[in-house]
Amino acid sequence: MKEKLQELEKEALLKVNEAKELKDLQEVRVAYLGKKGPITEVLRGMGKLSKEERPVIGELANKVRENIANELDGKKSTLEAIELEKQLENETIDVTLPGRPVQIGGPHLLTSIVGEIEDLFIGMGFEVREGPEVETDYYNFEALNLPKGHPARDMQDSFYITEDILLRTHTSPVQARTMGEYNGEKPVKMICPGKVYRRDTDDATHSHQFTQIEGLYVDKDVRMSDLKGVLNRFAKEMFGEDREIRLRPSFFPFTEPSVEMDISCKVCNGKGCSVCKKTGWIEILGGGMVHPRVLEMAGYDPDVYNGFAFGMGPERIAMLKYGVDDIRHFYINDNRFLKQYHKA
């Protein structure tokens, strides 16, 4: 009996070893370990054995069973791994084929620039104000120290609808409106982006419609050095820490003193090139200390309050920053132009 068990074990292990697929293994399992299998049969015939032999054979039979089962399990894992590998190989795809395109649009370049500038000034405590694009003569000119008959408000330069109503020529009326709303009683710290209109023939550098962002800060004891500090921060954030700024005296009816701000030319690093017309500097905005007449007309006492204001053109900034060579690109909406600026 002992010999028979050992024979069976040998035979079974050989078959396990020879098995090539999982179903071969299953057959071996059924054939040797099943209820009708030879080992079960051996155990059934144990009753015929002597008391001494019984535990010896029993132990042996269980051991044989265990050995075969272990071997079966081991072989099963191996075969399963092989089979999975085969399956995965069949599932292989061409990873170099293109992915499914995702439809994603994006903002207009001007919106991005305006948004960037808004966020920058919001960070410095400014609020964002808006106002009508069709303005009254009063807010567009008179409230800004441009009385009737002033040469800078020639009928030829503005789109009038009636004698008293026109398309705003700058976003400055929003300053006057905001100050009026605040009643001369509290500080104003705002920027106002928006569309403006001038009677210009459209060409590479002129557009009858363009964008402007104006800023205004009115409070007690505002200094011109504050204007310089704020504009310097703006320029560095917008154009890079390595840009230098330069203020030059200028003239606007609504500010006194007035300034124009240049940044050092990025192309030549201030040495002089065709972009900066050999000066090393590029003009990017105008501003100054709010004219006392403007404060007065808006209900602020110029002996108590003063402030600074500035204005800039996002088109010009976009043109400088990205090298856009024609202002008309912003309004033609060529798909290829729009999509260029959807990137992060």
Next chain:
Amino acid sequence: MFVSLNWLKNYIDLDQLSPEELADKITKTGIEVEGIEYIAEKNSNVVVGLVESCEKHPNADKLNLCQVNVGDETLQIICGAQNVAAGQKVAVAKPGAVLPGNFKIKKAKLRGTESNGMICALQELGIEEKFVPKDVADGIFVFPEDTEIGVDALPLLNLDDAILELGLTPNRADAMSMLGVAYEVAAILDLPLRLPREDVHMVEEEAKDYIDVEVEDTTLNPYYGAFVIKDIKLAPSPLWMRNYLIAAGIRPINNVVDITNYVLLEYGQPLHAFDYDKFDSEKVVVRRAKENEKIVTLDDQTRVLSPDYLVITNGKEPMALAGVMGGKDSEVDENTTTVLLEAAYFDPAIVRNASKDFNLRSESSSRFEKGIDPERVKRAGLRACQLLEKYAHGKILSGIVNVDGLDLTEKKVEISTSKINNRLGTQISTEEIGNILRKLHFSYENNDEVFEVSVPTRRQDIVIFEDMVEEVARIYGYDNLPYTLPQGDAQAGGLTKQQELKRFVKNYFESAGLSETITYSLTSKEKAPLLASDEILQDAKETVSLAMPMSEEHSTLRLSILPEMLSSASYNLARKQTDIANYEVGTVFVSKEETITEQPSERLRATGLLTGDWVTHEWQEEKKAVDFYVVKGILTGLFEKLSLAVSYKPVKKENMHPGRTAKLYLNDREIGFLGQIHPQLAKDFNLKETYVFDLDLDYLMDQYEEIPNFDRIPRFPTVTRDMALVVKEDVLAGQIIDTITKAGGELVKDVHVFDVYQGEHLEKGEKSIACSILYLDPERTLKDEDVEASYQAILSRLQEDLDAKLRS
């Protein structure tokens, strides 16, 4: 304003600075130097030569063979100029010279004879044709007899000059003169000034015996000074004066005209010289012109006048348009012997009337319009007399006949060290402020830190404290101001809720695949109302048009953003950009008035335009063109994000596809539309199948509410029941969904259409719509009987209202 540096050096010592350094300093201090021009950068090796002999070339009729003494040698030069002659002193470009245009002079043979250089005309030396005096325009230039032979010809012709082009802001009228620029540069560099003196030697004869002056209105003409100069000999003006005029951009004419122009540039005071004999009167009368009065001006144009303009008359007829241009009848010419010289101050506004209406912007009118220095009027007249005496053999009659109502008092402006520093954020000392005022040649009285500044009359732009702040700041240097940040109470900046929501909506459209456009607000009158949403059209009586448009194309404010978007799409299609998915957020302009008296209301709209492929053809799938439901899906997504229940109703709308257009409603209010544009309209714009939408963004944002409370995540399971219905084909899916929602009761949380079918197995005129209904009871687990009751209620309502049957 063109500033010749050689001219400027007569008043101020500038030799230690290059033109570029000077330009940089001027720009930083307040007057932008827009350019530096060298009259003749490339010239070299041009000297003065004496033509010792001049004979005809043996082999060419039109050429002359000249022997020219250039000091150290005598050169044989062949010259083609008609006016060359022996005894002349001329400009000779020697072999090796380089003339403008990189023209190199070499030894050459012309028709067999050697030529060793070139005798030059002014044009050949780089002077622009339009500035070359007529008397030397057709030939070589001849120097005065006393010119030294062999010396460099370039400085004699001022060709070594650099010209600064100043871009003057309207406030700096004081810099429209060489003296004004000299004051400015002296202040910047802290250098002494050498000012001209108006020493005039007058003869015994008196001017008042020749002329009288009468001014009708001294507010329009506060000063009129008349000078009489006899025995004038008209001739070319001296070379140096011609050179300076050319450098300043004025063509030399003759000594009398050149002198008035020279003084205009030097003092900033326009002058006018009449031919006294042609003036034909002993009286100057300055008055407003009469209606329909006429004058022929120096440019040969007949001008029809009106009382809007001021004229200088001889008591009968206008002789000049005051401050703008003289009259032809009294023009100085070669026969002039007696000159009546005018030095006057005219009101800026009345001069502007004439220069604007007649489009006559002259050197003279531009100065009067901006305001001249009252203190210099008479002095400029005297300066001109001095020059006429010296360079036109004139005899100056004694006395100035004038009407004088000019106010020459200097304005007083008070400043103090502390107020200046408070405004600038600086710590400038009282001493430094005094020093700045001294550099500016402003006189002042100083008491401790307070200055009472007397502003010179040449600086008409300085009136108030702030003007003086700028003067101090710019001479102190804007570069020297510190960088500070506002010291006021810190405020939290930010966007308003509406602004944030607008950004959200724009971001949503972009994430849904649309690209933003920005189009013009001004469109043509025809396009302005095209495709405007009905609720806009109901409010807009009339489109709003410009009084003076520049073109019909941009003459009228839009009632819809769509027409310009159609044009952009059309532009793109013409360039093979066929897949377009755009949106725009912007205002349209609505006026309820037929004749505009107040600002139109500005309504914020969100519009979109889609055409071409939505899903492009890729290797693993078919392409898919944009259709109604793509666009509707985008809008539905937006409304879901905003938690707004918007409904859609089919509508027929002009220029839209009659079967593929829906009007949108929120709270029973029209909020816009969506659909395919009419194929005819598409054709007009050269477009293919195109879908658009236009939404009332103001109202949508207004109705948006921030979700107030946390919406609990359901703890109980949902139940889904499907329902396939057969209905008549004209029954809308929307009707079925509405009916289910209403009939199903509170437990119905969502109704979702998952199949629409028409065709085989169905009767003609019928269609099948399959929906899945989602049930949820937030308080407990749903019971079958609750769901079943709702389901049956829905079915019977569908049968009743829409004649719907369950599909078997």
